[in-house]
Amino acid sequence: MFKPEPFVTRLAFVASERPEAQEARERLAARYGDVDEDRAQVVVALGGDGFMLETLHRHIEAPKPIYGMNRGSVGFLMNEYSEDDLLERINAAERAAIHPLSMVAVDTRRGQHRALAINEVSLLRQTRQTAKLRISIDGRVRLNELFCDGALVATPAGSTAYNLSAHGPIIPLDAKVLALTPISAFRPRRWRGALLPHTARVTFEILEADKRPVSAVADNFEVRDVLEVHVAEDRDITLTMLFDAGRSLEERVLAEQFSV
Structure with missing residues (x-):
C-alpha cells in the first residue's frame, strides 16, 4: 500500500477535456508546480465524478492518493474548487480507502x-x-x-x-x-x-x-x-481518495441519506 510522506509537496495535476478543467490545471500547475504522476505524492484530478473514476482506474496498478476538485457537472466524489491553500488542504485531508x-x-x-x-x-x-x-x-x-x-x-x-x-x-x-x-x-x-x-x-x-x-x-x-x-x-487492491477536513466521503454518504 502507498505510504504518504510526512508533508505533501509534490503534486501532479490531471484534468478532463472540459475547457474549465484544462484552464484550472494550467493555473494550478503554475502556482504549485507540477511533477510527473509517477513522482507525485498526490495526484490532483480536475473534472467531475467520471474523471475521478478514470483517474482511479489509471492508477489501479500502482495506487496513489487522489484529491479531486470539481470542474465538471457532477462532483459527489470531488472537493470544492479553490486555488488557495491547496497544499494545506491536502495535508489536512481525510482519507477514504475503497476496494473495487x-x-x-x-x-x-x-x-x-x-x-x-x-x-x-x-x-x-x-x-x-x-x-x-x-x-x-x-x-x-x-x-x-x-x-x-x-x-x-x-x-x-x-x-x-x-x-x-x-x-x-x-x-x-x-x-x-x-x-x-x-x-x-x-x-x-x-x-x-x-x-x-x-x-x-x-x-x-x-x-x-x-x-x-x-x-x-x-x-x-x-x-x-x-x-x-x-x-x-477485490481486497488485494486498495484505492485512496482524499477529502477536505469535515467533508469526508463517509460524511457525504451519511448526509445523502437525509437529503430531500
Missing part, C-alpha cells in the same frame, strides 16, 4: 472478459425484451428467475451513484457490505434487492440469452451478449 469489484464476464462465444469496477457492475438488457436472470450467491441459487431491465452490484463508494438511482440502499463506507439491486424488476415485483457481506461472490446467469441479450458493464467497460457474470470484491 472484480468482474469476470463470459460471452456467448465463451470468451472471458475481466475488468474492475470502483462504483458498480451492471447487467443491462440490450433490446426491447426484458432480461431474464438467475442469481446465485456463493454458489447457491437465491433467485431462480428475475425478469427486469437489469441488475447491479454496487460498492459502498458507488452506492450513491447508479445504485441510488435504481432505488438501491446507500451504504456507509465501513459497513463491509455490497448492494445487490434490481433495475426495473417486473417479476418478482416486490423484490427490492439485498445487502450482501463484502466477501460474497455473486453469479448472474442470463436465461434465454439468444432471445433476451444482456450486456455487462464494470464502470465504463462493457461486454455485450454475456452468458454469465461473476462479481466479487
Whole structure:
C-alpha cells in the first residue's frame, strides 16, 4: 500500500477535456508546480465524478492518493474548487480507502472478459425484451428467475451513484457490505434487492440469452451478449481518495441519506 510522506509537496495535476478543467490545471500547475504522476505524492484530478473514476482506474496498478476538485457537472466524489491553500488542504485531508469489484464476464462465444469496477457492475438488457436472470450467491441459487431491465452490484463508494438511482440502499463506507439491486424488476415485483457481506461472490446467469441479450458493464467497460457474470470484491487492491477536513466521503454518504 502507498505510504504518504510526512508533508505533501509534490503534486501532479490531471484534468478532463472540459475547457474549465484544462484552464484550472494550467493555473494550478503554475502556482504549485507540477511533477510527473509517477513522482507525485498526490495526484490532483480536475473534472467531475467520471474523471475521478478514470483517474482511479489509471492508477489501479500502482495506487496513489487522489484529491479531486470539481470542474465538471457532477462532483459527489470531488472537493470544492479553490486555488488557495491547496497544499494545506491536502495535508489536512481525510482519507477514504475503497476496494473495487472484480468482474469476470463470459460471452456467448465463451470468451472471458475481466475488468474492475470502483462504483458498480451492471447487467443491462440490450433490446426491447426484458432480461431474464438467475442469481446465485456463493454458489447457491437465491433467485431462480428475475425478469427486469437489469441488475447491479454496487460498492459502498458507488452506492450513491447508479445504485441510488435504481432505488438501491446507500451504504456507509465501513459497513463491509455490497448492494445487490434490481433495475426495473417486473417479476418478482416486490423484490427490492439485498445487502450482501463484502466477501460474497455473486453469479448472474442470463436465461434465454439468444432471445433476451444482456450486456455487462464494470464502470465504463462493457461486454455485450454475456452468458454469465461473476462479481466479487477485490481486497488485494486498495484505492485512496482524499477529502477536505469535515467533508469526508463517509460524511457525504451519511448526509445523502437525509437529503430531500
